Amino acid sequence: MNSKNTIEEVLQSLENIQRAEPSPFLYTRIKGRMIRNEKSLLNIILHTIITPKSVLCITCIVIIINGYFLSNKIKEQSALAEKAQPIAVEYVHQSLNPYETTNDSPQ
Amino acid sequence: MLDLEFKQMVEKELIIELKRGDEAAFQALVSSRQTLVYNTVLGFLQNQEDAEDVTQDIFIKVFESIHQFKGDSTLTTWIYRIAVTSSFEFLRRKKRKKRFGFMSPLFGEQNEPTIEIADFFHPGIALDQRENASMLFKAIKKLPENQQIAFLLNKVEGLSYQEVSKVMNTSFSAVESLIHRAKINLREILKNLYNL
Numbered sequence: 001m002n003s004k005n006t007i008e009e010v011l012q013s014l015e016n017i018q019r020a021e022p023s024p025f026l027y028t029r030i031k032g033r034m035i036r037n038e039k040s041l042l043n044i045i046l047h048t049i050i051t052p053k054s055v056l057c058i059t060c061i062v063i064i065i066n067g068y069f070l071s072n073k074i075k076e077q078s079a080l081a082e083k084a085q086p087i088a089v090e091y092v093h094q095s096l097n098p099y100e101t102t103n104d105s106p107q
Numbered sequence: 108m109l110d111l112e113f114k115q116m117v118e119k120e121l122i123i124e125l126k127r128g129d130e131a132a133f134q135a136l137v138s139s140r141q142t143l144v145y146n147t148v149l150g151f152l153q154n155q156e157d158a159e160d161v162t163q164d165i166f167i168k169v170f171e172s173i174h175q176f177k178g179d180s181t182l183t184t185w186i187y188r189i190a191v192t193s194s195f196e197f198l199r200r201k202k203r204k205k206r207f208g209f210m211s212p213l214f215g216e217q218n219e220p221t222i223e224i225a226d227f228f229h230p231g232i233a234l235d236q237r238e239n240a241s242m243l244f245k246a247i248k249k250l251p252e253n254q255q256i257a258f259l260l261n262k263v264e265g266l267s268y269q270e271v272s273k274v275m276n277t278s279f280s281a282v283e284s285l286i287h288r289a290k291i292n293l294r295e296i297l298k299n300l301y302n303l
Contacts, residue, residue: 003303013239018231020143
């Protein structure tokens with residue numbers, strides 16, 4: 001009986017509840033927050049970008065991209081060099097020939 | 108009757124001015140609805156600082172999304188809906204923050220302490236009822252969301268079942284049943300809290 005009464009008492013404790021009042025400066029604070037939100041849009045973007053974590057991440061990404069392009073360039077160059085090799089050999093061979101013929105020709 | 112018509116006319120004017128982005132209209136809206144919003148939020152969050160913060164957010168949200176208000180309900184009902192949704196969003200965010208709190212040292216975030224204040228004393232409660240009300244608020248937090256909304260809007264905000272049904276976008280009988288179930292559950296929770 002007693003426990004039932006306690007619970008009913010607790011359940012009725014909100015019966016005469018009065019309204020709580022917010023801070024008297026609520027409107028000023030809302031306006032301030034609105035102005036801050038407008039101003040800080042760029043700041044938020046900058047702040048999310050410029051943090052030690054993000055700088056490290058961006059540096060890593062740049063290094064990886066650089067590495068990728070560099071390795072591609074090296075591959076391209078070596079492929080080009082391989083292609084150019086026979087031409088170069090042939091060119092050198094041809095360009096050397098006149099001397100050889102002059103040298104070889106008996107005087 | 109005339110009073111109601113006048114109120115509706117004033118509300119219509121207010122909405123038009125708000126849609127135009129009029130600052131005076133916004134100030135009028137804040138001063139006429141600040142107690143309503145703050146009290147609703149306070150009931151759900153049970154923390155005065157958080158309630159003040161979320162109240163500010165709600166008014167900014169109302170101002171920014173007034174163009175989406177179609178007039179299917181009254182402006183007050185619409186604001187109540189935003190207040191309820193924002194309160195639960197805030198609570199979910201707080202819970203998430205607490206759940207992943209162990210990760211914050213890894214990322215070096217300086218968040219506010221997530222330790223929950225054990226007892227909430229509503230400033231509108233008489234001194235002799237403070238302890239009981241604090242216990243009741245603790246029990247309310249353990250209710251399912253729908254029951255919490257119905258119970259708090261009815262008992263703390265003093266809305267009628269009809270008004271609660273409009274805010275919750277549900278039927279009168281559904282609200283009746285929600286409050287009935289809330290009371291049954293509260294009795295059980297209180298029994299456990301008091302070890303009875």
